[in-house]
Amino acid sequence: xxxxxxxxxxSHLLKERIMFLDGAMGTxxxxxxxxxxxxxxxxxxxxxxxxxxxxxxxxxxxxDVIQEIHExxxxxxxxxxxxxxxxGTCIAQADYDLDKDPKDVYDINFESxxxxxxxxxxxxxxxxxxxxxxxxxxxxxxxTLSVSPSVENPAFRNTTFLEVVSAYEAQVRALCDGRxxxxxxxxxxxTLNAKAALYAIDKFFDDNPSYERKPVFVSGTIxxxxxxxxxxxxxxxxxxxxxxxxxxxVGLNCALGAKDMKQYVExxxxxxxxxxxxxxxxGLPNAMGGYDEKPADMARDLASFGKDQLxxxxxxxxxxxxxxxxxxxxxxxxxxxxxxxxxxxLLRLSGxxxxxxxxxVVKFVNVGERCNxxxxxxxxxxxxxxxxxxxxxxxxxxxANGAQVIDLNFDEGLLDSHAVMRRFCNxxxxxxxxxxxxxxxxxxxxxxxxxGLQCTQGKCIVNSISLKEGEDAFIQNARIVKRYGAAVVVxxxxxxxxxxxxxDKVRICTMAYKILVDVVKFAPTDIIFDPNILTVATGIEEHxxxxxxxxxxxxxxxxxxPGCHVSGGVSNVSFSFRGNSPLREAMHSAxxxxxxxxxxxxxxxxxxxxxxxxxxxxxLLKLVEDVLLNRHEEATEKLLxxxxxxSKEGRKEDKEKSKWREASVQERLRHSLVKGLDEFVEKxxxxxxxxxxxxxxxxxxxxxxxxxxxGDLFGAGKMFLPQVxxxxxVMKKAVAVLVPYMEIEKAEARQKAxxxxxxxxxxxxxxxxxxxxxxxxxxxxxGKNIVAVVLGCNNYRVIDLGVMCPPDKIIDAxxxxxxxxxxxxxxxxxxLDEMVFMAKKLEKTExxxxxxxxxxxxxxxxxxxxxxxxxxxxxVHVLDASRSVTVVSSLLDEKNAExxxxxxDDEYEELREVAIFFQFxxxxxxxxxxxxxxxxxxxxxxxxxxxxxxMRAWKRGSSYPFRKHGxxxxx
Numbered sequence: 001x002x003x004x005x006x007x008x009x010x011s012h013l014l015k016e017r018i019m020f021l022d023g024a025m026g027t028x029x030x031x032x033x034x035x036x037x038x039x040x041x042x043x044x045x046x047x048x049x050x051x052x053x054x055x056x057x058x059x060x061x062x063x064d065v066i067q068e069i070h071e072x073x074x075x076x077x078x079x080x081x082x083x084x085x086x087x088g089t090c091i092a093q094a095d096y097d098l099d100k101d102p103k104d105v106y107d108i109n110f111e112s113x114x115x116x117x118x119x120x121x122x123x124x125x126x127x128x129x130x131x132x133x134x135x136x137x138x139x140x141x142x143x144t145l146s147v148s149p150s151v152e153n154p155a156f157r158n159t160t161f162l163e164v165v166s167a168y169e170a171q172v173r174a175l176c177d178g179r180x181x182x183x184x185x186x187x188x189x190x191t192l193n194a195k196a197a198l199y200a201i202d203k204f205f206d207d208n209p210s211y212e213r214k215p216v217f218v219s220g221t222i223x224x225x226x227x228x229x230x231x232x233x234x235x236x237x238x239x240x241x242x243x244x245x246x247x248x249x250v251g252l253n254c255a256l257g258a259k260d261m262k263q264y265v266e267x268x269x270x271x272x273x274x275x276x277x278x279x280x281x282x283g284l285p286n287a288m289g290g291y292d293e294k295p296a297d298m299a300r301d302l303a304s305f306g307k308d309q310l311x312x313x314x315x316x317x318x319x320x321x322x323x324x325x326x327x328x329x330x331x332x333x334x335x336x337x338x339x340x341x342x343x344x345x346l347l348r349l350s351g352x353x354x355x356x357x358x359x360x361v362v363k364f365v366n367v368g369e370r371c372n373x374x375x376x377x378x379x380x381x382x383x384x385x386x387x388x389x390x391x392x393x394x395x396x397x398x399x400a401n402g403a404q405v406i407d408l409n410f411d412e413g414l415l416d417s418h419a420v421m422r423r424f425c426n427x428x429x430x431x432x433x434x435x436x437x438x439x440x441x442x443x444x445x446x447x448x449x450x451x452g453l454q455c456t457q458g459k460c461i462v463n464s465i466s467l468k469e470g471e472d473a474f475i476q477n478a479r480i481v482k483r484y485g486a487a488v489v490v491x492x493x494x495x496x497x498x499x500x501x502x503x504d505k506v507r508i509c510t511m512a513y514k515i516l517v518d519v520v521k522f523a524p525t526d527i528i529f530d531p532n533i534l535t536v537a538t539g540i541e542e543h544x545x546x547x548x549x550x551x552x553x554x555x556x557x558x559x560x561x562p563g564c565h566v567s568g569g570v571s572n573v574s575f576s577f578r579g580n581s582p583l584r585e586a587m588h589s590a591x592x593x594x595x596x597x598x599x600x601x602x603x604x605x606x607x608x609x610x611x612x613x614x615x616x617x618x619x620l621l622k623l624v625e626d627v628l629l630n631r632h633e634e635a636t637e638k639l640l641x642x643x644x645x646x647s648k649e650g651r652k653e654d655k656e657k658s659k660w661r662e663a664s665v666q667e668r669l670r671h672s673l674v675k676g677l678d679e680f681v682e683k684x685x686x687x688x689x690x691x692x693x694x695x696x697x698x699x700x701x702x703x704x705x706x707x708x709x710x711g712d713l714f715g716a717g718k719m720f721l722p723q724v725x726x727x728x729x730v731m732k733k734a735v736a737v738l739v740p741y742m743e744i745e746k747a748e749a750r751q752k753a754x755x756x757x758x759x760x761x762x763x764x765x766x767x768x769x770x771x772x773x774x775x776x777x778x779x780x781x782x783g784k785n786i787v788a789v790v791l792g793c794n795n796y797r798v799i800d801l802g803v804m805c806p807p808d809k810i811i812d813a814x815x816x817x818x819x820x821x822x823x824x825x826x827x828x829x830x831x832l833d834e835m836v837f838m839a840k841k842l843e844k845t846e847x848x849x850x851x852x853x854x855x856x857x858x859x860x861x862x863x864x865x866x867x868x869x870x871x872x873x874x875x876v877h878v879l880d881a882s883r884s885v886t887v888v889s890s891l892l893d894e895k896n897a898e899x900x901x902x903x904x905d906d907e908y909e910e911l912r913e914v915a916i917f918f919q920f921x922x923x924x925x926x927x928x929x930x931x932x933x934x935x936x937x938x939x940x941x942x943x944x945x946x947x948x949x950x951m952r953a954w955k956r957g958s959s960y961p962f963r964k965h966g967x968x969x970x971x
Contacts, residue, residue, distance in 0.1 A: 004212045006181055010133070010248065013079075014275050014312045018337045021080045021135070021279050021315025022073035023325045027291075029055050029065065038062050049097040057098070059084045059112035066112070070119035074132060076326040077333075080313065081120060081132065083112040083180060086139035086187075089167040091159065095142065106174045109136075113178020135184040135217065136175035138168065138197055145192040146231040146429050146457045155388075155426040161196050161454035168200035176204075176211050187254045187317075188220040189230035191241045192457035195485060198245040202483050215248035217277060217313075221255050222264045227776075227806075231457055232352045232432060234777065235267045236830065240350035241459050243272070244485030251277035254317045257284055257293060258301035263806060265310050267776075270837060271354075273343045275312040278305060282319030291319020295327035302328055306335030345563055347487060347525045349438035350458040353777070354830055355404060357565065357601065361832065361857045364592070365602040367440055367567065368403025371395050371424075373412045375571065375604070384414060388427055395434045401726075405461065406434065407604050408452060409442035417448045425455035440604075441486070446477055453484040462486045464530060466493035467512055474512070478520045487526040489567060490516070492553075498532055500546065505531040505553035506560075513561045524563030528602060531557065533568035533591075535575040537627050537636045544636065547573060547591065547628040551598045558599030567602035568595075573628070583624075583643050585609055586616045590624045593718065613718040615675070665691065666702040669734065673706030674713070676726030678733050685737040694745065695738040696793040699786065699881075703734055708880060714856075724856070728782040735789060742793050749795070766797040768820035768892045771813050772852075773805035775834040780827035783855055786881040787823065794885045807841040814847055821888055823852035832857055832866070839870035848873035850891045850901075852884070864908035865915045874901045875908070 013019060032038075039051035041061025051057055059066050066084050073081055088109045090099040098104045113136060120132035143149075143159045150156045172183065183201055188194040198216070205213050220238045223230045229238055239250060250272050252261055258280045265278050280302075283293030298320070305311045314332055316324045347357040357365055369375030371394060373383055382390035398406055408424065410417040421443070428434050441452030442463040449462050465477045465488055481488045492499035492508045499505040509529045516522040531553045534546040554566045573591050574584040592603065593613045616624070623642050626635035660671045661680070665688045672681045688698045710727045713719040770791050774781050781803050792798045799817050801810060814822050822842075824835050835853050842851060851871060853863065863877035878887050890900040 004214075007215055007248070009131075010182075010215060013131075014249075014337060015339075016337070018306060018311060018332050018335055019079040019313050020077060020325060020329050020332075021277065021313055022070075022078040022082055023279075023316035023320030023322065024318055025066075025069060025082065025084055025086070026055055027319055028069045028072070028321055029058065032065055034058070034062065034065070038065075047097070051096055054087070054093075054096045054098075056084055056087050056093075056108045056112065057096070059115055060107055063111065063115055066115050067119060070116055071122070072322040073325060074119055074123040076322040077329040078315070078325055079130070079132060080135050080182070080315070081116050082135045082137040082184060082186075083109070083116045083175065083178070085109050085112045085137045085171065085175065087142075088112065088137070088139070088171050088174075089141055090170065091141045091143055091164065091167045092139065102170065105170060109171050109174030110178045113175050113180050117179045133181040134179070135182045136172075136178075136180035136214075138171060138175075138183060138185045140187050140189055140193050141167065143193075144190040144231065145196065145455075146190045148426070148430070154430040155423045157426060161192070161199075164193060164196040165200045165203070168197045169204050172201055172204045173208075176214070181214065182217055182248070183214045184217040184219065186217075186219040188218070188238070188242075189223060190457065191220070191229060191231060191233050191238055192455075194218065194220070194242055195457065198242060198485070199483055202245065216245060217249045217251070218242050218245070218247040219251045219253045219277060219279070222252055222261070223255050225260060227264060227267075228352070231429075232435065233350070233457065234353055235264045236271045236354040236777070237350040237352055237458060239268060239272050240348045240354050241457060241485065243348070244459070244482065247274050249275035249277045249313060251279070251311075251313070253277075253279040253315075254281060257281050258298060258305070260284075262301075262305060262310075263808065265305065266308075266837070269310050269338060270833060271343075274340060276310065276338050277313035277315070278302075278311050279313075279315035279317045279320075281317050282324060285319075293319065295321075295324040298324055299327035299331040303331045303335075306332040309336050309338050312337045345523075345525050347528075347565060348459065349405065349461065349487065351434075351438050352432060352436040352458070355438055356830065359601065360862075362404075363601065364596050365404050365567075366402055367602060367604045368398040368401075368406045369569070369571065369604045369606055370398045370403075370406075372407050372409035372442060372604070373415075374409060375407070375569075375606070380412065383410060383412070383420060388424065391424060392427060392431055392434070395428060396431065399434050399437055402724075403437065405438045405440050405602075407440040407442050407463065409463075410448070411442075411444055417443060417445065418451045421448050421451045422455055425452050429455070429457070440489075446480075450480070450484075453481075453486060460486050461528065462488045464489040464491045466491040467508060468493040468495060468497070470495055471515065475515060475519060478516055478522060482520060482522055487528060488516075488522070489528045489530050492529065492531045500532070500534060500542075500549065502549040502553045502556075505549065506556050509553070509557050510561065513564060524561070525565075527561075527563070528565040528567045529557055529561075530568050531566065533570060533572045536573055537576045537639055539636060539640075544627075544630045547594075548630050551594055554595060554600050555598040565602055566600050567604070568600070569604045571605070577643055580643055580646060581609075583620070583639075583646060585611050586620055587624050587628070589613050589616060590621060590628055594625075594628065612674070612713060614713060666705070669702040670706040670709065673703065673727050673730050673734075674709050676730055678730045681730050681734050682737050685734040689738060689741065694793070695741040696790065698738055699735060699790060699793075703731060704881060707731055711856075711880065731786070732782050735786060739789065742789065746792065767795045768888065769797045769799065769817050770821045770823060770888065771799045771801065771810065771817060771819040772823040772825065773801035773810050773813075774803040775824050775826045775831050775838060776804055776806045777834055778803065778826040778831045778855075780855070781825070783827070783881065784823075784825035787825070787854070787884050790881050790884055791888060794889075796888065807838045810838065811842060811845055811847070814849065815845075819849055820892055821850045821852060823854070823884075825853070826855040827857060831855060832862060836866050836870055839867050839875070842873070843871045850874040850876065850888075852876060852878060852887065854878050854880075860908075861911055861915070864911035868905075868908050868912075874904070876901075876904050 036052045039054055039057055039061055040047060043060060044051055070081050090105045093099045093105055116134040120134050124132045145157060145161055148154045148156045149158050185194055185197045201216060205211060220229060228234055252264055261280045269276055282291040282298055286292050302314060314328055349355045370379055373380040379394050395406060410420045438458055438460050439456055440461040440463050441449050443449050462481045465474060467474045490512045492505045494508050499508050509531060516527055517524055531550055533550055536543055536546050557566055570588050570591060574587040577583045589611050623639045627639050665684050668684045688702060689695050692698050710724060714724050772784055772788055774784050788798045788800045799813055801813055824838055851873060858877060860877045868875045874891060876887055878884055891897055
């Protein structure tokens with residue numbers, strides 16, 4: 001079916017110029033000083049409830065007022081006017097007892113749309129070259145699906161998702177009958193309410209094909225400078241949660257004035273792929289709840305949005321009037337609009353925060369299994385007992401241990417799975433340490449899956465659907481999942497049963513992929529195949545190839561079905577050895593090692609109990625891999641025989657495990673870091689301190705040596721994120737032992753310098769000032785803290801701004817402290833984009849100080865290709881904290897700095913040339929994302945990280961901290 005003409009018409013206009021929305025309806029209504037009789041009119045003269053304040057009813061009782069307001073905004077120059085229907089649902093109208101008769105709510109919306117339509121048509125006729133459009137305003141209702149109205153009962157909700165959907169669907173019908181051009185879902189303080197509205201819109205048009213689909217605008221509300229909606233989502237997570245609806249435009253309105261709103265519009269412009277609208281308040285409310293910002297002041301604040309090409313549509317919200325809109329139009333009418341872009345095709349999920357599966361950065365996603373009654377006996381016991389506090393504690397611990405997604409499953413015969421899923425999801429929404437990650441809603445009953453989807457504001461994963469009930473049921477369920485905006489796990493089942501052979505796995509997944517992509521129009525990146533991880537070592541011959549079949553099927557699926565992902569329940573593979581946890585954990589680690597190599601990029605695992613691949617006893621590892629890879633006929637029997645001796649060997653293993661305590665203190669520290677063991681680390685660190693001349697040497701020596709091993713293992717796929725996090729916590733504990741001694745050392749050095757007259761004041765004695773921060777959206781600080789300690793102990797004045805730092809805060813600190821170098825740190829994938837954004841912001845200032853960036857996700861290639869071109873000061877990527885002193889001292893060395901920066905710049909230029917070559921070559925590595933990054937300005941310096949950055953596209957032979965600073969011709 002071809003797209004309605006209005007889509008192309010609007011697209012053309014919005015690419016050509018900035019267009020303008022009207023301002024507040026309520027603010028102007030107040031100027032008429034209407035009384036109760038005005039709101040009642042003849043129709044509601046005898047109504048049981050007071051109606052004053054119900055502005056929407058005025059479209060029926062005082063249409064002249066509403067018509068006049070529309071025309072005032074059109075005369076001021078508005079291209080779009082909103083219908084007077086912000087509270088036009090039966091849910092909101094219940095406050096006025098107008099929810100009983102559907103005709104009341106229908107007429108509010110229909111008459112409002114008619115009035116706006118008449119006004120818009122009138123002004124279009126007057127100026128045919130400037131068409132006017134009507135936006136059907138769909139407000140958030142006065143109830144929230146993600147937040148409990150009861151302090152005592154956080155799982156309670158005073159409405160349901162389906163009730164909200166029904167209310168919105170009725171509103172959409174009336175607005176369309178009244179001939180609106182656009183549907184505007186606005187003032188979204190709870191994304192789950194917005195998802196209900198978007199669900200209702202899609203359902204309405206699917207169920208009523210005679211109605212022509214309308215462009216949908218979506219506008220969220222960031223409630224304060226925390227940068228989050230009322231229900232807790234960041235701007236990026238909000239976009240991810242609503243992006244499935246393919247909004248024609250997305251934006252922000254209400255709560256903030258233009259000045260405060262700009263940084264969040266900037267963030268939105270970087271993550272979305274559609275047009276952008278913004279309509280802020282006239283500043284912040286005064287003590288009496290009014291708005292004082294004058295039209296000229298608001299227009300001046302919004303001018304920067306236009307200068308920076310951030311917007312396509314601009315209007316006003318609370319406190320704005322036709323005068324405000326006229327001033328805004330005069331200020332922005334000649335400015336260029338925001339240019340939409342195509343985003344890289346990646347799986348994007350969200351909880352309160354966004355998560356992107358970028359293969360350049362994230363090699364494997366840990367889906368925590370401990371909130372699954374089949375994955376944890378402890379959790380199952382708590383569920384059956386109704387101990388929701390214990391269930392929440394398990395969820396919190398799971399995320400703390402490194403789960404990037406958590407699986408929720410309540411398929412147990414004794415449970416009311418629907419009720420438990422609903423209550424637990426509602427409770428999780430109140431626990432930000434868990435709600436920040438995406439959920440995998442898991443059940444064999446699709447109705448239970450829907451229960452979870454109706455309680456989850458983020459973009460989650462459905463686990464699962466399959467072809468076992470035939471194509472029709474599969475298509476129906478897939479369409480429902482798509483309407484909710486979730487990604488989906490597809491099990492390799494068909495009507496003949498579960499796929500066990502490689503051929504059947506590939507055949508079923510290929511069939512499902514074609515249906516999803518071609519028929520349902522599902523995004524390929526939102527498709528996750530589970531080709532069935534089946535149990536090996538059962539003693540049944542045909543089971544011997546189960547792991548091999550999975551590995552080979554995974555390789556073919558990833559190679560032949562573009563964009564998709566592969567997951568599975570890893571613990572299934574070892575089910576033959578229930579009760580033997582050490583053996584099962586070894587099997588899981590080895591399975592992941594081989595599976596990830598074949599393309600497995602997601603798995604349901606116990607995030608805290610995956611041993612390092614290299615730590616598995618070599619004899620056991622050989623037996624395990626003989627089984628997994630089916631190397632010979634006796635593999636199962638040999639592993640079984642070994643398993644029977646493990647209880648006896650346990651005592652030997654305890655002795656073997658304790659042998660590391662007999663090694664040197666350097667080896668003991670390395671062991672603790674690599675294994676993530678914190679039992680002895682404080683004692684060993686103190687022992688090491690007494691052996692070294694300075695406490696800093698312990699950090700730069702054995703501690704960094706251990707973390708470098710962690711980085712290498714992580715990069716080789718032999719360690720996973722949960723293990724890295726454990727190692728980082730051990731490192732943090734060790735450094736905490738040394739910090740007091742280093743502070744004393746620094747204080748003594750400062751005092752001596754002052755007494756000797758080497759410095760007039762304390763700041764004079766430093767080698768330089770270094771500002772460091774973890775970028776906005778990232779709360780990880782261990783690497784940053786190590787860098788701060790190392791530089792501080794080398795006589796640098798360190799200004800540590802902490803975590804979640806927006807660019808303006810970092811820039812202000814650089815200016816205030818006259819910084820010589822600035823460092824950015826981050827662990828999660830979105831931090832890479834934030835660093836690029838920070839470089840661009842820094843470029844707009846007069847500062848040209850070196851910019852250091854580091855963290856587990858950063859790389860030299862990303863720095864060269866994406867960050868270096870954004871900033872004309874020096875840019876350097878530092879592999880780990882131990883090298884930060886070398887890099888900073890080189891940059892601040894008057895004799896060598898120029899050569900050092902030139903060497904780095906030359907190396908980065910070579911990397912960009914390689915990237916350009918591969919971008920236009922069929923040999924482009926699949927893990928190298930380069931789109932939109934090949935403009936070439938100048939240098940930037942990246943903050944050293946805790947351990948060696950991983951998952952680089954390739955490694956170069958040289959490393960600039962060890963290169964000669966002099967220019968040579970041998971390169």
